[in-house]
Amino acid sequence: xxxxxxxxxxxxxxxLTGCTKDNGGNEEIPDSQIIIESSPVPILAYRFGxxxxxxxxxxxxxxxxxxxxDYGNNCKLKLQQDGTxxxxxxxxxxxxxANNILKDYNRFSTIDEFSGLGTIGSFIYTLYQDKLIxxxxxxxxxxxxxxxxxxxxxxxxWEETETLDRVITVDMGYxxxxxxxxxxxxxxxxxxxxxxxxxxxxxxxxxxMFICVSDDEIKSTLLPPHAMASTNIRSWYNxxxxxxxxxxxxxxxxxxxxxxxxxxxxxYGDYIRDFDYDNWYPCSYTDQxxxxxNNYWGAISRQRLSASFENxxxxxxxxxxxDAFEPFVGSFNVxxxxxxxxxxxxxxxxxxxxxxxxxxxxxxxxxIDIDTGEISYL
Numbered sequence: 001x002x003x004x005x006x007x008x009x010x011x012x013x014x015x016l017t018g019c020t021k022d023n024g025g026n027e028e029i030p031d032s033q034i035i036i037e038s039s040p041v042p043i044l045a046y047r048f049g050x051x052x053x054x055x056x057x058x059x060x061x062x063x064x065x066x067x068x069x070d071y072g073n074n075c076k077l078k079l080q081q082d083g084t085x086x087x088x089x090x091x092x093x094x095x096x097x098a099n100n101i102l103k104d105y106n107r108f109s110t111i112d113e114f115s116g117l118g119t120i121g122s123f124i125y126t127l128y129q130d131k132l133i134x135x136x137x138x139x140x141x142x143x144x145x146x147x148x149x150x151x152x153x154x155x156x157x158w159e160e161t162e163t164l165d166r167v168i169t170v171d172m173g174y175x176x177x178x179x180x181x182x183x184x185x186x187x188x189x190x191x192x193x194x195x196x197x198x199x200x201x202x203x204x205x206x207x208x209m210f211i212c213v214s215d216d217e218i219k220s221t222l223l224p225p226h227a228m229a230s231t232n233i234r235s236w237y238n239x240x241x242x243x244x245x246x247x248x249x250x251x252x253x254x255x256x257x258x259x260x261x262x263x264x265x266x267x268y269g270d271y272i273r274d275f276d277y278d279n280w281y282p283c284s285y286t287d288q289x290x291x292x293x294n295n296y297w298g299a300i301s302r303q304r305l306s307a308s309f310e311n312x313x314x315x316x317x318x319x320x321x322x323d324a325f326e327p328f329v330g331s332f333n334v335x336x337x338x339x340x341x342x343x344x345x346x347x348x349x350x351x352x353x354x355x356x357x358x359x360x361x362x363x364x365x366x367x368i369d370i371d372t373g374e375i376s377y378l
Contacts, residue, residue: 041109043117045083046134046152053139056118059104064117069104071097077104085109119184125192125199131155133199135185135211140164142185142211142218160218170205170225173247180205180225193235195259200233200241207231210243212261219261237282240264254305256285267306279338279352283370287317291352292336297328300352302373318373322352324364331356346371349378 044064048054051061063069069077074090075097087105089098111117120136120143127133127146135144142160147153166182185203192201197214208225210233211218223231229245236242239259246252256264265285280290286306291297301319328334334354341349346369353363365378 040080040083041085041111042083043111043120043134044079044085044108045081046132046147047154048120048145049154051118051120053143054118054120054136060108060118063108069101071101073097075101077101077108125187125189127194127199135187135203137164137166137182137185140166142220144213144218158213158216158218160220162220164220165222168205168208168222168225170208170227172227185209185211191233193233193241195235195241196239197259200257200259200261202231202233202243207233207245210241210255210257210261212241212257212259214260217260221257221261221263223255234277237285240285242282269305276336279336281340281348283348289348289368289370291322291325291338291354292334295332297331297334297336297354298322298325300368300373300375302370320368320373320375322364322375324362325352325354327359327362328354328356333357 051064056064059069063077063079067079071077071093073093074088075093076088078086078088080086085105085108087101089101118136119138120134125133126149130149132147132149133144134147135142137143138159140163142164144158145154146156148155164182167179168182169177170180171177182204186205187201187203191203191207192199195212195214198212200210200212203209203211204222204225206225206227206229208223208229208231209220210223211220223243223245226245226247229247231243231245233241233243236256241257241259243255243257244252245255252269253266254269255266258264267286276290276292279292280288280303282288283302287302287304289300289302291300293301293303299319299321302317304315304317334356336352336354338350338352341351343349347367348370349365349367351363351365353361355361367376367378368374
């Protein structure tokens with residue numbers, strides 16, 4: 001038993017935040033009991049209310065709801081309000097009890113946004129400085145909760161009305177497919193965008209589920225799951241949301257949704273190579289304008305996404321050379337910034353500034369007619 005206790009202490013030493021101390025501040029371990037304190041487990045500090053729909057095992061439910069699991073023989077696993085786990089071991093306890101408590105401790109202490117608390121916690125997103133959002137599957141329905149990061153209390157929750165089909169068929173490529181079970185909502189911060197009424201994201205295996213959370217509801221849409229697909233989400237025209245998904249580098253599927261999760265449009269287009277998203281702006285659901293495409297920095301153009309392949313850059317509706325940017329033509333290392341100053345119907349006031357590693361900065365300021373491409377420099 002002594003060897004086992006020493007092993008437990010060695011295993012957990014790298015995550016210790018403190019031990020019991022005497023009045024002088026020195027570490028003190030009672031003769032009959034060893035107490036090992038872990039680092040806090042952040043998810044366990046948040047108060048979700050009823051966990052019964054989140055598929056947690058019985059031991060985790062007891063630990064979360066009552067703050068303790070009693071293994072007998074004065075051996076306990078305790079959960080503090082801040083999410084800290086504490087092992088209490090009596091050195092006279094049978095080895096099997098010590099093994100069980102260590103097994104549970106190691107399992108619970110690794111709970112995070114990736115391993116999840118049952119079906120909760122596979123998504124954690126900090127919304128503003130003192131608010132945090134977690135997502136999960138509650139009674140087979142997509143669920144999100146808004147928490148106060150200081151009090152750890154649940155302030156608001158959303159639950160989709162429709163039951164989630166937990167089995168999806170995934171195209172694995174090369175004529176193969178397989179069914180996969182959805183155990184959690186797998187979401188990462190770079191797959192989340194904020195909207196004027198909530199937030200939207202891509203989730204579940206291969207980013208195949210689009211989820212939109214608006215004022216008082218959740219709406220989800222399953223896109224065709226493909227194991228080899230690259231999928232991106234971004235804000236788009238007229239407060240809409242665009243999802244781009246492609247398997248092969250020369251063709252792409254576009255899906256446009258409004259901020260309530262309703263599909264506006266979907267279309268097929270050809271992949272635009274060497275494209276700088278930061279300096280392009282949507283001017284319709286299918287078109288965008290900007291500078292810097294296919295490594296050509298000398299012109300501003302309007303490109304149509306829902307069109308056939310044309311010289312590797314999609315279909316050009318119009319293109320206008322910018323004389324001031326002539327020094328950038330032929331360069332592959334242009335650093336460009338831009339902004340829209342004002343919009344008056346089809347007249348956009350814009351500013352672009354570019355530079356290379358060997359040149360000074362060149363700035364242009366103009367009003368452009370997005371329908372015709374006519375430019376008036378300011």
